[in-house]
Amino acid sequence: MSEADVIIVGAGLAGLVAATELTDLGKKVIIVEQEPRQNLGGQAFWSLGGLFLVDSPEQRRLGVRDSRDLAWQDWLGAAGFDRDEDNWPRRWAEAYVDFAAGEKRSWLRSMGHRLFPVVGWAERGGGNATGHGNSVPRFHLTWGTGPGVVEPFERRAVQAEAAGRLEFRFRHQVDGLVTQNGHVVGVRGTVLEPSDEPRGAPSSRERIGDFELRAGAVILASGGIGANHDLVRQNWPERLGKPPQRMVSGVPAHVDGRMLSIGAAAGGRLINRDRMWHYTEGIENWDPIWPLHGIRILPGPSSMWFDKFGHRLPVPLYPGYDTLATLAHLGRVGSDYSWFVLTQSIIKKEFALSGSEQNPDLTGKSWRLTAGRAFGKKATGPVEAFKQHGTDFIVADNFDSMVQRMNALTGENLLDAGALRQEIEARDRELANPFTKDAQVMGIRNARLYLGDKVIRTAKPHRILDEAHWPLIAVRLNILTRKTLGGFETDLDARVFGTGGQLVPGLYAVGEAAGFGGGGMHGYRSLEGTFLGGCLFSGRIAGRAAAQDV
Ligand SMILES: Cc1cc2nc3c(=O)[nH]c(=O)nc-3n(C[C@H](O)[C@H](O)[C@H](O)COP(=O)(O)OP(=O)(O)OC[C@H]3O[C@@H](n4cnc5c(N)ncnc54)[C@H](O)[C@@H]3O)c2cc1C
Numbered sequence: 001m002s003e004a005d006v007i008i009v010g011a012g013l014a015g016l017v018a019a020t021e022l023t024d025l026g027k028k029v030i031i032v033e034q035e036p037r038q039n040l041g042g043q044a045f046w047s048l049g050g051l052f053l054v055d056s057p058e059q060r061r062l063g064v065r066d067s068r069d070l071a072w073q074d075w076l077g078a079a080g081f082d083r084d085e086d087n088w089p090r091r092w093a094e095a096y097v098d099f100a101a102g103e104k105r106s107w108l109r110s111m112g113h114r115l116f117p118v119v120g121w122a123e124r125g126g127g128n129a130t131g132h133g134n135s136v137p138r139f140h141l142t143w144g145t146g147p148g149v150v151e152p153f154e155r156r157a158v159q160a161e162a163a164g165r166l167e168f169r170f171r172h173q174v175d176g177l178v179t180q181n182g183h184v185v186g187v188r189g190t191v192l193e194p195s196d197e198p199r200g201a202p203s204s205r206e207r208i209g210d211f212e213l214r215a216g217a218v219i220l221a222s223g224g225i226g227a228n229h230d231l232v233r234q235n236w237p238e239r240l241g242k243p244p245q246r247m248v249s250g251v252p253a254h255v256d257g258r259m260l261s262i263g264a265a266a267g268g269r270l271i272n273r274d275r276m277w278h279y280t281e282g283i284e285n286w287d288p289i290w291p292l293h294g295i296r297i298l299p300g301p302s303s304m305w306f307d308k309f310g311h312r313l314p315v316p317l318y319p320g321y322d323t324l325a326t327l328a329h330l331g332r333v334g335s336d337y338s339w340f341v342l343t344q345s346i347i348k349k350e351f352a353l354s355g356s357e358q359n360p361d362l363t364g365k366s367w368r369l370t371a372g373r374a375f376g377k378k379a380t381g382p383v384e385a386f387k388q389h390g391t392d393f394i395v396a397d398n399f400d401s402m403v404q405r406m407n408a409l410t411g412e413n414l415l416d417a418g419a420l421r422q423e424i425e426a427r428d429r430e431l432a433n434p435f436t437k438d439a440q441v442m443g444i445r446n447a448r449l450y451l452g453d454k455v456i457r458t459a460k461p462h463r464i465l466d467e468a469h470w471p472l473i474a475v476r477l478n479i480l481t482r483k484t485l486g487g488f489e490t491d492l493d494a495r496v497f498g499t500g501g502q503l504v505p506g507l508y509a510v511g512e513a514a515g516f517g518g519g520g521m522h523g524y525r526s527l528e529g530t531f532l533g534g535c536l537f538s539g540r541i542a543g544r545a546a547a548q549d550v
Contacts, residue, residue: 012042014511015221021543049142079523092518111152126316216550224484225257241331248294272486282480300350489519
């Protein structure tokens with residue numbers, strides 16, 4: 001006996017999108033979720049709400065000329081597809097770029113979603129035109145950040161719940177898929193004790209019962225592996241060097257990766273597990289919500305970047321240029337943390353912190369507070385709070401004492417004040433040269449040609465050793481786990497393939513569990529803002545396809 005047309009595992013963004021598409025088409029849906037109701041929306045709630053859009057009115061208003069073809073060129077350069085397994089991911093990527101250049105914005109807008117008018121320029125690349133990176137700014141911030149992305153789908157889901165078409169089973173943790181003659185026909189698992197933990201905090205795994213539910217199809221929307229550092233290390237590829245001993249978590253504890261092996265045990269094929277998207281600019285949250293909570297700095301281009309030995313990172317590994325190449329470089333030289341050195345003038349304009357709770361101005365939709373980013377004397381409140389309380393921050397009025405404190409913080413004594421000063425003086429000298437051979441200085445000047453960066457993201461070029469711009473600031477940067485780029489291999493209807501290359505009847509996968517589409521539509525790298533978008537796109541496709549099938 002079926003309890004629903006479709007069961008969805010996971011009440012994150014991808015699950016909510018699939019569910020609401022299904023209920024709009026008249027289907028009965030159950031969402032099974034291990035966390036309590038207050039976690040509705042999963043990771044997306046905590047996200048910055050950055051969305052990859054192509055040739056948008058926001059870009060055009062800022063003088064940015066973008067096109068579908070340019071975006072596809074950039075995507076291919078970033079993805080570096082090079083395996084047989086990239087067949088479906090590549091097809092998903094192309095369909096997704098079409099979506100980002102087409103219906104994505106108007107679809108969201110029709111549900112009340114709105115954008116902040118200044119488009120960000122993430123992952124600039126810094127190599128050849130055909131290599132990694134966004135040729136133009138494309139990172140569109142949601143007005144209201146992550147909660148603003150979740151809101152339309154939460155609203156639609158709650159309406160469907162009230163109408164009796166959608167049922168949530170919170171505190172239901174799936175431990176296995178039920179199959180019959182090779183068809184996936186349901187889920188089984190553990191009922192967990194109720195939890196009052198606040199959103200994002202880990203909840204108890206105390207069992208109070210068991211359950212089994214049946215339906216015509218099951219959609220896996222269970223997210224990735226970022227909170228499970230053992231699994232991250234296990235999947236860490238050689239090309240990134242040794243996995244760091246110490247990492248911080250950019251995701252809540254529920255991103256545990258368990259469901260991937262459960263889906264695989266039922267016959268689903270996992271591909272590209274070695275592809276992950278972890279950041280190199282993680283700082284320990286002084287006011288943590290989840291275990292080992294780290295926050296990613298989204299840096300502007302001016303901070304100087306040094307490995308733990310005090311060597312400046314090579315061209316083009318500048319802040320905001322190439323996440324994966326930076327991670328690989330640090331891995332190769334054995335630097336499991338690194339340093340930004342900057343000034344108050346730089347931090348004020350260039351430090352943004354990823355996370356809805358770190359951006360009360362944008363999350364709270366306050367134009368007055370947001371204006372402070374362009375005109376304020378200080379950095380945003382949360383950045384100033386990190387300067388004051390963050391264990392990774394050193395704020396100093398004297399260069400030598402800054403270096404002493406950097407050495408004291410790590411206890412490794414790897415930094416030589418004289419050598420560090422020499423490197424910074426050399427860079428500072430290049431600022432007086434209008435032609436300059438320092439590629440980072442060129443990059444800063446280039447960034448300021450874009451109005452959006454000039455207004456809120458790139459400090460006026462100045463010497464780091466110019467005391468007028470002090471205090472001096474050093475920030476220890478940790479490796480921060482975040483996104484899983486591989487996952488269940490799926491066709492363009494989000495149906496999961498089995499290990500023999502045949503589809504597993506009744507099984508779908510979406511969002512991060514499916515590598516955001518196909519089993520890894522990003523290939524090796526992301527252009528950013530593509531994860532939420534991948535959840536929206538794959539959730540929508542799976543909802544519509546499953547509605548036809550059941
Ligand atoms: C701080 C932060 C900032 C980010 N910023 C951006 C950004 O600006 N732009 C962007 O594109 N992306 C961003 N991301 C990434 C993006 O938010 C995620 O990749 C995306 O939300 C993943 O959604 P999902 O629905 O696939 O998975 P999740 O949100 O992880 O949801 C999966 C759900 O499944 C449940 N579940 C898992 N296993 C089981 C099981 N066995 N039984 C029952 N339930 C289970 C989990 O409890 C969870 O609720 C950010 C992420 C974070 C954390």
